Amino acid sequence: MRNHVNHYKCPLCDMTCPLPSSLRNHMRFRHSEDRPFKCDCCDYSCKNLIDLQKHLDTHSEEPAYRCDFENCTFSARSLCSIKSHYRKVHEGDSGPRYKCHVCDKCFTRGNNLTVHLRKKHQFKWPSGHPRFRYKEHEDGYMRLQLVRYESVELTQQLLRQPQEGSGLGTSLNESSLQGIILETVPGEPGRKEEEEEGKGSEGTALSASQDNPSSVIHVVNQTNAQGQQEIVYYVLSEAPGEPPPAPEPPSGGIMEKLQGIAEEPEIQMV
DNA sequence: CAGCAGGGGGCGG
């Protein structure tokens, strides 16, 4: 199994990703100001067609979206509104849907949980990842999505410096680890035990479990700029196991310059 | 691998 590390690194931030197309996408949304999709009715513009279409819906006074429930006359201008209406009105589900994986506290909105995770549990995301993302579990609660792609440098750095200063009370506790382990997706069966290419030790890495060889989780305790202890988690995801793709030819625009740099594989894999 | 459809999350009202 090739314990994957992403081959393409954004030259402008720490983000790495497995495919050129992912990187292009990242560039478009995070590092380009181009907004090729413009609204005819107002000065709105955006970076992809889908968003323009959604925006156009907000212009039309027409129903746009209508509730499917029988005899329900509710209508809205966004799909999102319809869905939340349906849950609330026709399914009576108005309870909090975001749950902290560490202490089980519930929140009605994702950003409330984000604040909670940062303040109460000192969670932090690595640079290049601007926010937490949440994923729906089988019990219907949204919990922190822990699978992230991390850069080679971060990985190596983590392997090199096992947690120091873990003497403080803020060192990892079991609940946070459990929360993380719970998140790992059952991987393909068969393959086991990743080998870091030439990098040896797994150091402080926690193998999710032997049944779940699909991810290795690094959790480090560190001191931030403000001198506070904080927990940072990193997850290495396993690539499907194909060789690195060949670089593509450039194709024009601002993206082109970026691409030239960006598409150089960050490391040569076996 | 690219394009599209849909959804998650932020943020201001």
Place this chain on the structure above:
DNA sequence: CGCCCCCTGCTGT
């Protein structure tokens, strides 16, 4: 809550 920005999974090529 409404609108916007971005991400991702799916599906066709």
